[in-house]
Amino acid sequence: MKKIVCGLIGIIGIGAAVVTLFFAWILQPVSVKTVPPNSIVVAKGQTINGIARQLEDDHIVHSQYSLRLLLFLKDPHAVLQTGTYDLSPSMRPQEIITLLLDGPQDMWITLPEGWRREEMAQRLSSQLGTKYFDPAQFLSLTKNDEGMLFPDTYLFPKSATAQYVVDTMESNFKKRYQKLIIQNGAPLQFTQNEVLTLASIVNREGTNASDMRMIAGVLINRLNKGMALQTDASIQYALGYDPVQKTWWQQPTAKDLSIDSPFNTYIHKGLPPSPICDPGEDAIAAVLAPTQSDYLFYIADHQGVVHFAKTLEEHDALIQKYLK
Numbered sequence: 001m002k003k004i005v006c007g008l009i010g011i012i013g014i015g016a017a018v019v020t021l022f023f024a025w026i027l028q029p030v031s032v033k034t035v036p037p038n039s040i041v042v043a044k045g046q047t048i049n050g051i052a053r054q055l056e057d058d059h060i061v062h063s064q065y066s067l068r069l070l071l072f073l074k075d076p077h078a079v080l081q082t083g084t085y086d087l088s089p090s091m092r093p094q095e096i097i098t099l100l101l102d103g104p105q106d107m108w109i110t111l112p113e114g115w116r117r118e119e120m121a122q123r124l125s126s127q128l129g130t131k132y133f134d135p136a137q138f139l140s141l142t143k144n145d146e147g148m149l150f151p152d153t154y155l156f157p158k159s160a161t162a163q164y165v166v167d168t169m170e171s172n173f174k175k176r177y178q179k180l181i182i183q184n185g186a187p188l189q190f191t192q193n194e195v196l197t198l199a200s201i202v203n204r205e206g207t208n209a210s211d212m213r214m215i216a217g218v219l220i221n222r223l224n225k226g227m228a229l230q231t232d233a234s235i236q237y238a239l240g241y242d243p244v245q246k247t248w249w250q251q252p253t254a255k256d257l258s259i260d261s262p263f264n265t266y267i268h269k270g271l272p273p274s275p276i277c278d279p280g281e282d283a284i285a286a287v288l289a290p291t292q293s294d295y296l297f298y299i300a301d302h303q304g305v306v307h308f309a310k311t312l313e314e315h316d317a318l319i320q321k322y323l324k
Helices: 004-024 050-055 064-074 095-104 118-127 135-141 164-184 191-206 209-224 230-239 281-288 313-321
Strands: 038-044 084-087 108-111 151-159 297-300 306-309
Touching: 038 050, 050 064, 050 084, 050 118, 084 095, 084 151, 108 118, 118 135, 135 164, 135 297, 151 164, 164 281, 191 209, 191 230, 191 281, 209 281, 297 313, 306 313
Parallel strands: none
Antiparallel strands: 038 084, 084 108, 108 151, 297 306
16 A cells, blocks of 8 residues: 555656646746847737747747647736737747737737728827827828828837828828729829829728729719719718717718818819828729719619619619618
């Protein structure tokens, strides 16, 4: 009996020693030499398992499994933010975990297509904070740049200033716009401002690439015939922010269609003086390469399906059928 007890004690002792050695190993840095930090980018949608695997592949930690274990012991409900982390193989795992839980040096911020500058400023300030980013300065710097703040998902440092954000977005716009010109051809009848102005309306009026190309063709047909565009989106822009509905894009009423504004395309023919939002690739491409047709009218039903008509009579019939 004593031999069995002694044997069990010996096994337990060996097991304890193994566990102790294991934790001593995983708590040590990968490199005993000082190594400058690497910028490790955690992409959107990446899981904790994926991040741990990435850090093992980059030789930042000994083992993805040990990192996951230590992270679980530190915070079982941890959620890691996407962005850039400065990590080094010479950091102890505890340091790495602390940095991961503290959040990245920068962050991914999505600015959707079809948004006004004001909406972008609000999202940027809510995610970047206002220690470095000044939303008022952003609006001042972009006063004449509506349409050229390219909607995209950006990786901005937390210390990004309004000037940095504007420069980054405008640089992205120049590259993407030039690429669209190469792909679709240069506009024959429009200046760049006119392309962006029409694209901004198309972006607000359509919901997919196919509809946008059709809508662009219809609006160009109306311009060529000297007809008023009569788009609700331009009225929405003229109305501005609605504090009751808390939106920049309230549904216009019949009374709103007569407001005195150069953006009122019901009473003013031609294009508005400037874009009403910042259009994305699909909307710009739609204006550069619209779908040719004889349509002069369109409506969107309550499900968002767009219907087209060639005559006012057909248009009125669509309204009776889908909107009454």
